[in-house]
Amino acid sequence: MTLPGAAGRVLACLPGSAHHSIYDVRGAPLYHRLTELDATEVPELLRRLRGREGPVLELACGSGRLTLPLLAAGFAVTALDLSPAMVELLEERVRGASALPHRPVSLRALVADMSDFDLAERFGAIVLGTTSITLLDEQARASCFACVRRHLRPGGTFLMSAMDVSAAGREPVESSTPLPTESGELLEYLDPVAERRWTSIVLSDGTGAPRELFSSSMRLLPSAQLIEELAGAGLALAGRHAIDLGTGAAGREDVLLELTADDARRRRRPAVAELFVAPSRFGDSSRRATRAEGTTVHFADGRSALCGTSGLWNVNLGYGNRAVADAVGAASRDASYLTLFRQSHDYAERAALSLIGVAAPHDYDRVLFSTAGSAALDAAIKIARQHSQLLGQPERRVIVGLRGSYHGMTFGAHGLTGEDLGQAQYAIDQRLVRHVDHADPTEIVRLLGAQGDSIAAIVLEPLLGSGAHVVAPAVIEAILRGREDHGYLVVADEVATGFGRTGPMFASQHWSAQPDLLVTSKGLTNGACAASAILWARRVSETFDHADAVLVHGETQAGTPPSCAAIEATIAQFAELDALANGRRVAARLDIWLGELAAQAPAVAHVRGAGCFRAIELREPDGTPFGVERVESVAADCRNAGATVHPGPTAVQLIPALTYQEADLDRLLDRVGGTLQRL
Numbered sequence: 001m002t003l004p005g006a007a008g009r010v011l012a013c014l015p016g017s018a019h020h021s022i023y024d025v026r027g028a029p030l031y032h033r034l035t036e037l038d039a040t041e042v043p044e045l046l047r048r049l050r051g052r053e054g055p056v057l058e059l060a061c062g063s064g065r066l067t068l069p070l071l072a073a074g075f076a077v078t079a080l081d082l083s084p085a086m087v088e089l090l091e092e093r094v095r096g097a098s099a100l101p102h103r104p105v106s107l108r109a110l111v112a113d114m115s116d117f118d119l120a121e122r123f124g125a126i127v128l129g130t131t132s133i134t135l136l137d138e139q140a141r142a143s144c145f146a147c148v149r150r151h152l153r154p155g156g157t158f159l160m161s162a163m164d165v166s167a168a169g170r171e172p173v174e175s176s177t178p179l180p181t182e183s184g185e186l187l188e189y190l191d192p193v194a195e196r197r198w199t200s201i202v203l204s205d206g207t208g209a210p211r212e213l214f215s216s217s218m219r220l221l222p223s224a225q226l227i228e229e230l231a232g233a234g235l236a237l238a239g240r241h242a243i244d245l246g247t248g249a250a251g252r253e254d255v256l257l258e259l260t261a262d263d264a265r266r267r268r269r270p271a272v273a274e275l276f277v278a279p280s281r282f283g284d285s286s287r288r289a290t291r292a293e294g295t296t297v298h299f300a301d302g303r304s305a306l307c308g309t310s311g312l313w314n315v316n317l318g319y320g321n322r323a324v325a326d327a328v329g330a331a332s333r334d335a336s337y338l339t340l341f342r343q344s345h346d347y348a349e350r351a352a353l354s355l356i357g358v359a360a361p362h363d364y365d366r367v368l369f370s371t372a373g374s375a376a377l378d379a380a381i382k383i384a385r386q387h388s389q390l391l392g393q394p395e396r397r398v399i400v401g402l403r404g405s406y407h408g409m410t411f412g413a414h415g416l417t418g419e420d421l422g423q424a425q426y427a428i429d430q431r432l433v434r435h436v437d438h439a440d441p442t443e444i445v446r447l448l449g450a451q452g453d454s455i456a457a458i459v460l461e462p463l464l465g466s467g468a469h470v471v472a473p474a475v476i477e478a479i480l481r482g483r484e485d486h487g488y489l490v491v492a493d494e495v496a497t498g499f500g501r502t503g504p505m506f507a508s509q510h511w512s513a514q515p516d517l518l519v520t521s522k523g524l525t526n527g528a529c530a531a532s533a534i535l536w537a538r539r540v541s542e543t544f545d546h547a548d549a550v551l552v553h554g555e556t557q558a559g560t561p562p563s564c565a566a567i568e569a570t571i572a573q574f575a576e577l578d579a580l581a582n583g584r585r586v587a588a589r590l591d592i593w594l595g596e597l598a599a600q601a602p603a604v605a606h607v608r609g610a611g612c613f614r615a616i617e618l619r620e621p622d623g624t625p626f627g628v629e630r631v632e633s634v635a636a637d638c639r640n641a642g643a644t645v646h647p648g649p650t651a652v653q654l655i656p657a658l659t660y661q662e663a664d665l666d667r668l669l670d671r672v673g674g675t676l677q678r679l
Contacts, residue, residue, distance in 0.1 A: 003215055005174045005189045007200035010210045022201065022216040025085050030182070030201060030214060031063070041129060041161050041243050042069045044256045048159055048241065049073070049125055055106070057123040057151060059114040059144070060132035063089040067107070068097060070127070076106035078121065084111050115140040115147070122153045128160040133226065134197070134218040145233035149261060158235060158259040161243065162223040162302075163197075179203075184210075195220045223255055223302035227285075235259040237285045240302050257302065286639065292319040295657055295664055297644060305639050306668040309646045313465075313613065313655040314522035316499050316583075317573055324528050327569035328562045335561035340369060341554055351564035352533075354571045355520075358505050359535055363514040366536040368551070369559030373495035373521035374408025376532040377459070379553050380517050381412045384457035384489045387540055390547045396456040396488065400447065402438040402475075406466045407459065407493055416459060419466060438464060438471045441478040448478075452486035457517075462507035465496040467648050468609035480513050489516040489540065495532070499523025500574065500583045500658050502611035516540050525566035526573070530557065533567075583658030586665060587611045590654070593669045603679035612658055615651040616676065625650040634675065643671035652676075 003011050011019060020027045046069060049056070054075045061067050061079035063086050070077050071094065081087050087109050094100075094107055114128070115136055126148050133141060148158050172191040179186055184203040191197075200215040227237050239258035270283030285300035295318055298304045310316055317324070331347060338345040352367035368383075370376040381399055388396035401407065405418035414421070415428045418435045434451070436443040438460075448455070458479050463470050483490050492515035497507040501523065508515050516539060521532035544551065557563075574580065587610075594607040594614060603626075605619040618626040618634065626634070628649060635647040646653040656668065 003189075003198060003200060003217075004172070004191065005187065005198075006176065007187045007189065007198060007202070007213070007215060010200070010202050010213055011215075014210060014213055018211065019213045019215070022199065022214045023083055023086075027201075027214045029085075029089065030203075040254065041256055042066065044241050044243050045069075045127060045129075045159055045161075046073055048157070048239075048256065048258055049075070049127075052157065053124045055121065055123055057119070057121075057126045059126065059128040059148075061090060061109070062086050062129075064093050066127060066129045068093065068100070071105045071107060072100050075125075078108045078110065078119065078123070080110040080112040080114065080117060082111065082113050087111050115144040117147055117151075119151060121151075122156075123151055124153050124156050126152060126156070126158045128158075133160065133162075134221050138229075141229055142233065145230055145235060149234045152261055154261070156261070157238070158230075158257075160226070160257045160259070162221065162226055162255055162257055164223050164253045164255065164302075164304075183208075190220065192220065223257060227257065227302045230257075230259055234261060236261070237301055240290060240298075240300055255302070286636065294318050294320065295660055295668075299639075303639065303642070305642050305644045306664060306671065308638075308644050308654050308656055308668055308672060310612075310655050310657045311527050312522065313496055313501060313646075314524075315527040316501065316523040316658045317526045317570070317577060317579060318657045318659050319527075321526050321528075321570075321573060323573050323576075324526050324566055324569045327565040328528055331561040331565035338561050339556070340559045345561065347561040347564035347568075348559045351559075351567040354568050355533060356535065358571055358574070359518060360509065360514055363537055364518065364535040365538050366541040368534040368536065368553075369564070370521075370532040370534065371530050371555050371557050372408070372410075373493075373519065373532050374410040374413040375555060376495070376519045376521060376534050377407045377416060377493060378410050378412035379551075380459065380491050380519055380534055381416070381457070382553055383517060383534070383536075383540065383551060384491065386549065386551060387489060387543055388456045390543050390549055391487075393487070395454055398432050398434060398451060398455045400434045400436065400444075400455055400458040402460050402464065402471065403435045404438060404464050404466060404469060405435075405459075405461055405493075406464070407461075408495075436475075438469055438475060441472065441474040444475060444478050444482070448482045448486060452482060452488075455486060455488040457489040457491050458482075459491040459493055461493045461495075462497050463502055463610055463613055467651060468613050468615035468653055470608065470610055476511055480511065483513075483516075491515060491517040491519065493519050495519055495521040497613065499570070500580045500611075501613050501655070503580075503584060503587065505574075505580065507610075524570065525563060526570045528566045528570075529560075529563035531559075531563040531567065577659055579658045582660075583612055585662075586656055586658060586660050589662070589665060589669075590614055590656075593673070597673050597676065601673070601677045601679065603676060609653075612656055614654045615648060616654065617651045618676075618679070634679065637678075638672055638675045641671045641675050643668050643675075645672060 022031050056070055056075045056077050058067055058077055058079040061081045067077055067079050067090060091109050175188045177186045182203055187200040189198040196217060197220050198217050202210050203212040205211040238260045241256045243254040243256055274282050288300040290298050290300050295307050296304055297307050340348060355367055356364050370379055385397055399416060401416045401418050403418040407413040407416045414423060415430045415433050436447055460471060479490060492508040494506050498520035504510055516537045518535040525531050598604050598607055603618050605617040607616050609615050631647040631652060634652055635645050638645045
């Protein structure tokens, strides 16, 4: 037998008679003495079994590392193992155990193969600890999972631990730990490329020299692969739970997989109504995230992926920013909730001043807080129409947007949205809404000539969020010039483009003149709170002030202390992390990569966008654009490859965090690029 690393060097200097399997008659007692001290997955296992009815079937029980805690918790346990020596040790331990509160205990210990067993009993829970499943080949694993499925009671659960190797750069990781009960050390060698794990126990003599070696080798099976195989046996993932390994576990992540029979899962209808998804697709574990940190999102199907969407392009600084989280927590403790109905509070005042400070303090002097981009756009429409009335121009009620734009799903914003998203189905009133082309200024010039004096506001995204189409500078200039002639308000919908997404803090800062209302939301709190804001130019606030006019608008959760604290902290983090400069570096790398991709991938028709907001248009071999289902399939393929992208109508969109570090960004782009080139 060949062993890598330190274990191989020990083997080279020992006679063959001094080398044993960890699982043979000589190795079993030693293995037992080591594993009886290992309770790594026990707390998580018992937590998942709490409240469940037994009996419990334990596979590959060994000498009882999990069996004794299960008995101590009061479960009736059937434990099986292929090694007679291990089963004998287990029975001896149970007979001699003095710390079992439940006497007599209910234990049936069997010598049996976990890949081929047939018991008369059905179980409320089946457990498989450590990584014993990796000792089996694919056919034996399929047989094992089929046995598990057959032996589960209706509503029962299968709990199995797995190990994912996360060695950076795919380099082998080797670790050495002193033995707690013997003179010697435990060696572990993880090789992600060879997809193997070697475990060795080295016993030393009185001088510290090795005298005996026990070893085992097994395949590395990623949890994602196991989940797919389990699904083939009719077992659906209900949860993927991290196991705390403490220190010294570099290069690996242990998880406890929780599975149920498919028929039991179908009976449990998903409780969450997902957005823009048909009910038949609710609850898909490949799209259900369990946690996120930095630029990585973990999903319920066991996969992890580098995030190429910044959430919904709002987590510009990465997930779990500690400064923002701490600010929200402190505000929640110190103030909890304060309203802006007929009063104000210090949190809102500070957040407003900070926001004006990073926008254009010489242009804006007031902030109206809201709860979402859609709600803020509704409020902006109301402000524009009331502004016209205060100027004695009540005939100005028309609101103009761009075709292909997306402004949200509340009634006003839905009506303003310039793509077909079911407005007719919901009887959205669009009689006072007009749409013009985002690339050709002749349409807006023609509309102004015909209806310029009836327009209350023109609302435009500097870059259309659906598809990342850049609005032509000539269109923006025509709108700004028309404002001078006709007096309407210009509203910049920077829900998506604000907070550095396209380069500057706000894309409209590069316009020749500033908008009258600036709407921001997504990056406003780094995704930590539901919040949005409308910045008012002085000409707007002065009109309301002169008439002392009340804007009839209010939202219960608008401008709460936690959301305002998140705004302040996010703005401070932009400065501390130099996020705008780093975002420009990310954008420059995207420019190079997108150019190379367009040249190398036949399925890429063209690329577009600006800054860290990009779209990759896809086409079939005959040149026709991809349909929605095809794009969603590509997004799923990217997720399977370890990267998330956003599916658009005919393109996938790539919107990475501004704070991406170079190595992680290259990994993200490699995974997306590899998927698109394989098309």
